[in-house]
Amino acid sequence: RAKAAGRNRVAFFEALMHVEVQDRLHLERDLREALLLEQFHLHLQSQFNAEGTEIGGELLLRWQHPLRGAVSPLQFIPVAEDSGLIIELGNRVLRQACLALARLQKAGCLQSLSVNVSPRQFRRDDFVDGLRRIIFETGAPASFLILEVTEGLLIENWQDTIARMSELGAMGLRFSIDDFGTGYSSLAYLKKLPLYELKVDKSFVQDTPSDPNDTVIVEAVVSMAKHLNLRVVAEGVETQAQRDFLVAAGCDCLQGYLLARPGPLEDWLLKRGA
Numbered sequence: 001r002a003k004a005a006g007r008n009r010v011a012f013f014e015a016l017m018h019v020e021v022q023d024r025l026h027l028e029r030d031l032r033e034a035l036l037l038e039q040f041h042l043h044l045q046s047q048f049n050a051e052g053t054e055i056g057g058e059l060l061l062r063w064q065h066p067l068r069g070a071v072s073p074l075q076f077i078p079v080a081e082d083s084g085l086i087i088e089l090g091n092r093v094l095r096q097a098c099l100a101l102a103r104l105q106k107a108g109c110l111q112s113l114s115v116n117v118s119p120r121q122f123r124r125d126d127f128v129d130g131l132r133r134i135i136f137e138t139g140a141p142a143s144f145l146i147l148e149v150t151e152g153l154l155i156e157n158w159q160d161t162i163a164r165m166s167e168l169g170a171m172g173l174r175f176s177i178d179d180f181g182t183g184y185s186s187l188a189y190l191k192k193l194p195l196y197e198l199k200v201d202k203s204f205v206q207d208t209p210s211d212p213n214d215t216v217i218v219e220a221v222v223s224m225a226k227h228l229n230l231r232v233v234a235e236g237v238e239t240q241a242q243r244d245f246l247v248a249a250g251c252d253c254l255q256g257y258l259l260a261r262p263g264p265l266e267d268w269l270l271k272r273g274a
């Protein structure tokens with residue numbers, strides 16, 4: 001009996017795993033199709049300085065599938081990374097970001113645009129040359145493009161990452177560490193890499209100012225960033241109390257639903273006459 005029950009359980013888990021694998025395969029198939037059918041759109045979420053002036057924005061991918069509805073990037077980005085589709089998808093995002101920057105410049109209302117870059121995308125041998133070509137072809141002012149990378153990128157291939165960042169830095173691009181504090185990397189990279197900013201992860205912002213641990217963590221990150229000459233952005237700012245705390249703590253830049261929700265990039269550009 002026990003044996004039979006064990007067998008049943010194994011069969012049950014195998015069936016579950018099968019369903020999971022199937023789901024993933026279907027998602028990958030739909031992603032491939034979405035690229036062909038242009039189901040991806042870019043949203044922009046504005047970023048503000050301590051005084052409340054808009055100083056830039058982060059571009060966020062949106063996928064609207066006819067049957068699935070809006071699929072979260074938290075769900076499809078990992079699948080795009082594993083399947084390699086992130087290369088094509090990431091290149092499109094970079095091109096659109098550069099086209100937007102060129103339009104902003106022409107309209108005389110340049111602001112920085114931040115783009116999320118996956119490790120797999122960044123590590124491609126042709127990443128630097130590909131981006132150089134996109135910048136050349138679009139005529140984008142490269143110094144207004146900020147690439148957001150995560151700490152995961154910094155764990156391996158040190159020398160290569162430094163070399164790549166330096167090369168892109170020489171073209172004028174800037175780098176931001178996204179979700180800072182949630183990865184497993186050491187702090188040693190902070191002084192070795194040509195970085196421009198740290199983005200304090202929203203999980204640390206969420207419970208400020210009431211949680212004393214998070215409050216101390218945010219203050220420590222801001223203080224460290226100041227000493228390293230890095231800009232600090234707080235993401236996920238949802239309440240006035242959080243905002244007041246972050247400004248008092250010395251955050252240079254704020255991003256979150258309290259200040260602005262992500263909305264279509266195209267609308268944002270048109271509103272600025274770009």
Ligand code: C2E
Binds near residue numbers: 235
């Ligand atoms: P992220 O880069 O850390 O982006 C911030 C996320 O927080 C976004 O989620 C944004 O919509 C959300 N957010 C903004 N303000 C608030 C707030 O006040 N409260 C809360 N709770 N959330 C807020 P989203 O758009 O779902 O994107 C999730 C993640 O997907 C991003 O996290 C980023 O890692 C990834 N992603 C999005 N677009 C791209 C892309 O073009 N390329 C790559 N490689 N990854 C992307």
Ligand code: MG
Binds near residue numbers: 058116148178
């Ligand atoms: Mg980001």
Ligand code: MG
Binds near residue numbers: 179
């Ligand atoms: Mg983030």
Ligand code: MG
Binds near residue numbers: 179202235
């Ligand atoms: Mg985050």
